[in-house]
Amino acid sequence: xxxxxxxxxxxxxxxxxxxxxxxxxxxxxxxxxxxxxxxxxxxxxxxxxxxxxxxxxxxxxxxxxxxxxxxxxxxxxxxxxxxxxxxxxxxxxxxxxxxxxxxxxxxxxxxxxxxxxxxxxxxxxxxxxxxxxxx
Amino acid sequence: xxxxxxxxxxxxxxxxxxxxxxxxxxxxxxxxxxxxxxxxxxxxxxxxxxxxxxxxxxxxxxxxxxxxxxxxxxxxxxxxxxxxxxxxxxxxxxxxxxxxxxxxxxxxxxxxxxxxxxxxxxxxxxxxxxx
Amino acid sequence: xxxxxxxxxxxxxxxxxxxxxxxxxxxxxxxxxxxxxxxxxxxxxxxxxxxxxxxxxxxxxxxxxxxxxxxxxxxxxxxxxxxxxxxxxxxxxxxxxxxxxxxxxxxxxxxxxxxxxxxxxxxxxxxxxxxxxxxxxxxxxxxxxxxxxxxxxxxxxxxxxxxxxxxxxxxxxxxxxxxxxxxxxxxxxxxxxxxxxxxxxxxxxxxxxxxxxxxxxxxxxxxxxxxxxxxxxxxxxxxxxxxxxxxxxxxxxxxxxxxxxxxxxxxxxxxxxxxxxxxxxxxxxxxxxxxxxxxxxxxxxxxxxxxxxxxxxxxxxxxxxxxxxxxxxxxxxxxxxxxxxxxxxxxxxxxxxxxxxxxxxxxxxxxxxxxxxxxxxxxxxxxxxxxxxxxxxxxxxxxxxxxxxxxxxxxxxxxxxxxxxxxxxxxxxxxxxxxxxxxxxxxxxxxxxxxxxxxxxxxxxxxxxxxxxxxxxxxxxxxxxxxxxxxxxxxxxxxx
Numbered sequence: 107x108x109x110x111x112x113x114x115x116x117x118x119x120x121x122x123x124x125x126x127x128x129x130x131x132x133x134x135x136x137x138x139x140x141x142x143x144x145x146x147x148x149x150x151x152x153x154x155x156x157x158x159x160x161x162x163x164x165x166x167x168x169x170x171x172x173x174x175x176x177x178x179x180x181x182x183x184x185x186x187x188x189x190x191x192x193x194x195x196x197x198x199x200x201x202x203x204x205x206x207x208x209x210x211x212x213x214x215x216x217x218x219x220x221x222x223x224x225x226x227x228x229x230x231x232x233x234x235x236x237x238x239x240x241x
Numbered sequence: 242x243x244x245x246x247x248x249x250x251x252x253x254x255x256x257x258x259x260x261x262x263x264x265x266x267x268x269x270x271x272x273x274x275x276x277x278x279x280x281x282x283x284x285x286x287x288x289x290x291x292x293x294x295x296x297x298x299x300x301x302x303x304x305x306x307x308x309x310x311x312x313x314x315x316x317x318x319x320x321x322x323x324x325x326x327x328x329x330x331x332x333x334x335x336x337x338x339x340x341x342x343x344x345x346x347x348x349x350x351x352x353x354x355x356x357x358x359x360x361x362x363x364x365x366x367x368x369x370x371x372x
Numbered sequence: 373x374x375x376x377x378x379x380x381x382x383x384x385x386x387x388x389x390x391x392x393x394x395x396x397x398x399x400x401x402x403x404x405x406x407x408x409x410x411x412x413x414x415x416x417x418x419x420x421x422x423x424x425x426x427x428x429x430x431x432x433x434x435x436x437x438x439x440x441x442x443x444x445x446x447x448x449x450x451x452x453x454x455x456x457x458x459x460x461x462x463x464x465x466x467x468x469x470x471x472x473x474x475x476x477x478x479x480x481x482x483x484x485x486x487x488x489x490x491x492x493x494x495x496x497x498x499x500x501x502x503x504x505x506x507x508x509x510x511x512x513x514x515x516x517x518x519x520x521x522x523x524x525x526x527x528x529x530x531x532x533x534x535x536x537x538x539x540x541x542x543x544x545x546x547x548x549x550x551x552x553x554x555x556x557x558x559x560x561x562x563x564x565x566x567x568x569x570x571x572x573x574x575x576x577x578x579x580x581x582x583x584x585x586x587x588x589x590x591x592x593x594x595x596x597x598x599x600x601x602x603x604x605x606x607x608x609x610x611x612x613x614x615x616x617x618x619x620x621x622x623x624x625x626x627x628x629x630x631x632x633x634x635x636x637x638x639x640x641x642x643x644x645x646x647x648x649x650x651x652x653x654x655x656x657x658x659x660x661x662x663x664x665x666x667x668x669x670x671x672x673x674x675x676x677x678x679x680x681x682x683x684x685x686x687x688x689x690x691x692x693x694x695x696x697x698x699x700x701x702x703x704x705x706x707x708x709x710x711x712x713x714x715x716x717x718x719x720x721x722x723x724x725x726x727x728x729x730x731x732x733x734x735x736x737x738x739x740x741x742x743x744x745x746x747x748x749x750x751x752x753x754x755x756x757x758x759x760x761x762x763x764x765x766x767x768x769x770x771x772x773x774x775x776x777x778x779x780x781x782x783x784x785x786x787x788x789x790x791x792x793x794x795x796x797x798x799x800x801x802x803x804x805x806x807x808x809x810x811x812x813x814x815x816x817x818x819x820x821x822x823x824x825x826x827x828x829x830x831x832x833x834x835x836x837x838x839x840x841x842x843x844x845x846x847x848x849x850x851x852x853x854x855x856x857x858x859x860x861x862x863x864x865x866x867x868x
Contacts (some may be wrong), residue, residue, distance in 0.1 A: 142323065177389035184382060190432075197375045199432040213272045238337060245374075266529060273536045280543040287551025300697070315548065321543055324506045331513055332532060338517070339525045350528075364661055 113158040120167075123151035127224075128166050141220035145227025153235045172236065175229025183222025186215045209223045246286045253279035265335045266346045270329065277325040281318045288314025373419065374428040374494060376412045377451050381487040382403050388480030395474050402462045410455030417448040421845075425862035426498050427496065435864050436560040437863055440496035442863055445849035446696060447493045450623060452704050454493070456831075457615045458486050458853055460824035464711055465608035465806055467820035468718070473519050474820045481518070485511040485612065485785050492620050498546050498556045498632075501624065505542070505588070509535050511572065512617060515609045516601065527601035534597040539588035545580035545694040548573060551643045556583065559863035562856055570634075578633045585628065589621025592651040595674045599658060602670035607714030610666070614673045614710060615703045622680045622699065626692070630853045631686060644685035649779040652678030656786040665723040665794060669706070672791070674704050675783060676749065679764060682776060686767050688733065692850035694763030697843055701756040702746065708745040709791075709829040712738060716798060719810050725794060730803030734810065737822070739799040739830050746795055748786035748832045756835035759843060 127147035130138035134140030145200035156164030253275050261270030268361040288311050340346055384405035391397045405655050420426060425444040429435060443451070462482065488508030495501050517528040526824025550556055552573055553564040568574065580707075583594070590598040599616070602610050629644075662668040680702075683695025716731065716736060717723045732739045748755035761784060768777040815823070835842060852858060 171392075173389060173392055177386055178394075179385045180382070180389070184379075184386060188379075195431055196432045198378075198430045215326070231330070234334060237334055261533070269533060269820075273533070273540070276537065276540040277543070280540045280547065281546050282462030284550070287547055313556075317547065317550070320499070320503065324503065327510060328506065328513075328536065331510060334534075335513070335517055335525070335528060336530065339529060342522050342525055366667070 109158065113153070116155050116206060118160045120155055123147055123154075127151070127228075131220060131224050132217075135148050135214070135216045141223030142227050144220075145224045145229075146231060147236065148224070148228040152232055156235065156239055161236055164239075165236060168232065171191035172229045172233040176233065177224050177229075179222045179225030179227070179229055181222070182225060183219050186218035189215055189218075243286060246282065250279050250282050250286065253282065264348050266339060266348060269348075270332050270336060273332065274325070274329055277329075281321055281325075284314050284318050284321070292346070294314050305369070373416065374426065374443055375430075377409060377416070377454075377490040377494065378441075378487060380408050380412065380462065381483040381490065385480045385483040385487065388477070391866075392477070393475070397472075398474070399466055400481040402482060403459070403466070403509040405457060405483060405484070406458035406462045409490070409842075410459055413448065413452035416443055417445075417452055418446055420448045425858050427862045436555055436557045439500050439555060440559075440863050441494045442496035442859065443494055443561075444627065444852050444859055445845065446623070446853060447625070449696065449700065449845065449849060450493045450619070451490060451654040453700055454486060454489050454616060455706060457612060457703060458482070460707065460711075460828055461608050461612045461615075463820055464611070464714070464824045465606075467817040468608045468714055470519075471607060476518055478515070478518060481511050481515050482612070485515065485616075487511075488615050489620055493623060497560055498549065498806040501544055502539070502546060502558075504514075505620075507615065508620070511540065512613065515526060515669065516605050518609075519606070521604070524604045527604035530597050531601040534587060534594075537668055538584045540595075541580050541587075542584035545577050545584060547579070548577045550667040552577065554568065557863065558627070558631055559856075559860040562860055563864075565590075565632060574633075578629075581628060583635050584627070585621050585625045586647065587621075588618070589625060589673050589681075590618050590651075590677055591625075591689060592654060592678075595651060595655065595677070598674055599670040601669060601673060602673070603664065603666040607666075607710060607717065609712040610670075611707045611714075614670075615707045618673060618677055619680075619703065622677065622684075622695075625681070626684050626695070626853065630687075630692075631859060633858045637718045640731040641685055641687065644681060645773060645776050648677075648681035648685050649776055651681060652674065652783040653779055654791070656783045659792045660786060663725050665716075665725060665798070667726075668725075668790060668794060669709055669713060672707060672749070674708075675705050676706065677785065678783070679761065679780065682764055682768070682780060684765070686771050686773065687854075688767050688771060689847065689850045689854055690763055690770070691767035692853060693843065694760050694767060696758070696846040696849055697763060699838070700759030700842070700846075701760050701832060704828045704835070705748045705755075705757060705832045708825050708832065709749065711744075711821070711828070712742045715825070718821070718834070719813065721811065727804060728798045730799075731802045732799040735799075735808065740793070742799065742824050743795055744829050745832055746791035747788075750791055751784045752788070754836045756832045756839065761837040763843075794816075 128143040130139040130147060131141055131144035132139075132143065152164055152168055155167055159167075187198040190201055191197060193201070195201075200214055200216050257272045257275035257279060260268045260275065263269065263272070291308055291310060294306065294309050296305050296312055298305045336346065341348065384401050387401055388398045391401070401868060410453060420443050425442060427435075427440055427442045430439040430441065433439070462479070465478065482709070485508060488504050488506075488511060491504035491507065492501060497773060513528065516531055517524060548555070549561070553561055553568075555561055555564055565574070585593040588598075602613065605613075631804055652675050655671050655673075659668045659671035662671060676698075679698050680695050683691040683698070685691075685695075713723055716728065718733075720728060720729075723726060744755065749758045750758040751761040761780065765777050765780055768774075768780065
């Protein structure tokens with residue numbers, strides 16, 4: 107199945123959707139958004155690309171193995187949970203920086219956790235999508 | 242609003258159960274999805290359908306200004322939806338694999354042919370693995 | 373401390389995912405992590421013994437609002453058992469799983485499964501329990517279907533469908549419970565429900581939860597999925613499933629129906645006892661009828677679940693301690709049976725009783741490794757099963773449940789019959805002429821297969837010869853369960 111319209115549109119849509127997913131990720135700890143939706147948007151972007159160009163091209167476009175994404179996402183989330191242990195607080199306690207950063211507001215370990223979720227969700231969904239689209 | 246939702250939830254449960262007793266595996270997965278949605282809607286309904294503000298506490302107060310919406314049921318539903326998403330995605334991959342190996346999505350076909358296999362004996366444990 | 377049993381398997385699973393194609397590293401990580409889990413479990417048990425129930429709040433959110441982890445004697449005993457089973461099965465699967473299954477991520481998945489199990493044992497929050505159940509389920513789905521044999525698929529579909537129904541019921545029950553009480557923390561629920569009349573919605577919720585957990589635990593009338601799916605996957609996978617997954621269901625039943633719902637809610641005792649008796653009886657009858665060893669053992673798992681439930685139904689300290697003791701015993705003994713079955717299947721390429729025979733002459737150690745746990749499961753003194761059953765039956769006599777006692781004794785006889793019958797068929801009778809030639813196993817592989825089996829069989833034997841220390845521990849665990857105030861104080865700080 108090859109569609110010229112989809113193939114042309116996705117060239118523009120892919121970067122836009124990736125940017126939008128980052129936007130969702132970065133505002134997630136204060137406002138609607140977050141790692142989960144962000145990850146799903148990434149997955150949707152690559153799924154559209156895969157629909158237009160096939161599963162092999164999709165994998166090539168992603169560059170990394172989706173499993174790697176899953177593993178690194180879990181790792182980042184785990185680290186964000188372990189950081190508070192260094193200052194003697196229980197696992198998963200949120201630590202916030204007191205200085206507001208320009209785009210994201212007060213950063214903290216929840217943002218790191220969200221980043222982990224983002225990678226995990228994107229990786230997991232793409233893993234399933236690629237498996238289902240394999241010929 | 243509650244009576245309407247109650248009917249909807251009941252309908253979803255009924256439809257889910259009906260689909261689950263069908264022979265086709267695909268319909269069974271649909272049934273499971275409906276069942277999950279019915280449970281989510283149930284949580285939403287028992288969390289009281291009030292039109293309230295977000296439960297933010299103003300800076301100079303110790304209690305939020307009433308009425309507030311209860312955020313917990315929504316958090317529960319969100320979690321349940323995410324989990325349901327994962328499980329259903331896995332189930333889809335599984336039925337695709339089943340379709341590839343069995344060549345049918347009819348549970349009866351799967352079972353009857355399998356009984357044929359069973360009478361032929363299980364000789365597969367020893368194979369498949371050499372040092 | 374309380375987070376360690378969760379962090380160890382999680383970290384190992386992540387490391388295993390990162391080292392996806394390096395199988396040697398994955399194996400090494402798997403073994404180390406299970407050993408570490410066992411050690412942490414023992415440390416946890418020692419701490420709980422000294423300090424009583426301990427709790428920790430995830431994210432530093434105070435108790436009824438955040439997610440609490442709690443360890444009392446029961447949960448820490450079960451964490452130790454999880455570590456032991458995890459270690460045995462991981463070592464066994466070094467030799468048992470084939471390359472393809474390992475390259476599909478067998479070891480990381482096993483760790484995720486252990487993570488889910490430890491989480492369910494430790495959590496003090498009902499919704500969190502649901503989440504751990506799902507973690508466990510997804511890992512177990514993939515493990516069941518791993519490798520993609522045709523029969524495996526059929527078993528996996530039944531397992532997936534039934535367990536998803538159970539999850540939907542559980543979710544609905546939790547939702548309704550939150551609607552009625554406004555809390556999900558188990559200790560807080562216990563307090564809230566004490567002051568409420570047990571009419572209207574609450575018995576419905578209790579029934580929903582009972583059904584959901586019974587499906588997970590394979591209790592009558594919900595056990596049909598277990599024999600239908602447990603005979604298909606690799607033997608190491610079934611071993612861990614039968615040792616831990618169904619026991620998680622029983623653990624949760626014990627926890628919920630002692631802490632949250634007092635038994636009157638369900639008009640409980642007759643109902644639970646009837647379910648227990650029928651589970652025992654039908655499981656044993658199913659096992660007698662099976663000509664294939666793995667299916668027989670799957671029915672045997674169901675039948676033994678009945679004994680565990682019987683302790684909950686009788687609801688005295690003696691009965692519950694019998695149940696806990698029996699649970700630990702059955703994990704070891706039943707796993708040893710499954711593992712020897714795996715060795716036999718590997719040697720002969722079959723696990724059908726008619727096709728086997730004469731193995732005693734070639735492998736006397738293997739024969740002993742089947743016979744000892746088999747007699748132990750049947751409850752022959754002085755093996756470990758005897759003491760568990762003795763406590764249960766004594767408790768039954770004390771409460772005047774004579775019918776239940778009769779069923780339990782009758783099922784023991786049936787168990788003895790079908791297990792010794794299997795032993796005679798596999799090891800004692802002369803090999804049938806159609807029997808396949810025995811396959812050769814290289815020595816290091818044989819050690820990897822036999823060492824865990826030997827360990828478990830010895831564990832069962834030692835437990836039988838010296839039951840006193842463990843039984844005392846089980847007894848204090850049971851008293852802790854029956855008197856939930858220490859649990860509630862540990863979670864909420866004060867008893868309101």
